[in-house]
Amino acid sequence: MLQDRGSAQESGNWIACLTYKSRAAYSPSPADLEDLVHKARLRNRSLGVTGMLLYENGKFLQTLEGPPEGLSEIWAAIREDKRHTHIEILSEHIVSARLFSDWDLLLYSRAEERTRSPARRAEDGPDLSEYVPRMARLALDADDIRLGAQLAALTEEGWSGEALVARLIEPTARAMGDAWLADQCGEIDLTIGLSMLQLAAHAVRLSPCSGAIRGSRFSILLATAPGEAHMLGTSLLADQFTDAGWLVEMAFPKTESELIAQVRAFGPDAVDLSLSDALPRHHALARLRETIVQSRKAAPDSLAVISVGGRLFAEAAATAAMVGADYARPSAIGSTVRLAQLIDKHRKGR
């Protein structure tokens, strides 16, 4: 087992993540699987790779994550391994946080459940298994909002980020693998669901203490401008800010007072207000300006930065100054970095 991989200090480095499925070319006994995994763990550890291997009914499913060089070395060996065939990559991407940071290679199979892996994590203390089926369902349905809300609720109850990752997020990933192995969900659902969990894991892991999600470095309320029906910009930002470890809340207020109530209740470091990405909303600028004045009044102590976005700003047909904002996003990309800089600047200038 690893001690400090996946910790906040790693969060600046990108991690390659690969998930594949294959068919076993033999019928491995629990001892065969243990032997395979024992050797794999040693090598994974030496190369900084972590992951999970599921085996059921002649099918393997494996997720590996680690520095790109280490991962390709291991992948080259796995691809050539005659113990399995029909190898098919399900997803391959770069992420900013590991899902299995504590596991050189977590083995999960029903056979192994019966014999109990010696490397399994100590399962002391109260568990969160009652939440696993619901979490798995939410992840497979790609319902990241409810997934985040569930984790936030457990964090409020005092569960630490570490406990949530170990007792809820990892078991959920396994439950999802089980669902796939039992043909209860498609591969795409599984792959997307695992990515959702990865984002969630990132959010809870960033904070070392309990209050993990709340303990993120910055918080932001991502909102559509009051009355704006197009939500694309706000949802695109949500992924990025969550992935970057921010504490994110979303709002789709119909009125200015609804928005102000949320700014007051949440007290974020930043608020982002989106107009439509599809249509220019010239007529909305005056109202947006007023909304920004009111938002600043609503949380004068905490609110450091207000950003705006949408087609008008992307095309430079409107500027931040025109609506009294601190920053106008030309696109969703890069906003996390820019807003973090602005918040830091604001805090230093106090």
Ligand SMILES: Cc1cc2nc3c(=O)[nH]c(=O)nc-3n(C[C@H](O)[C@H](O)[C@H](O)COP(=O)(O)O)c2cc1C
């Ligand atoms: C389904 C499956 C998963 C494997 N996972 C890993 C793994 O995560 N890490 C690893 O080092 N080897 C893993 N192996 C074993 C490698 O394929 C290979 O046998 C081992 O790395 C030794 O490689 P080498 O013969 O090139 O030295 C796996 C094998 C199979 C069949």
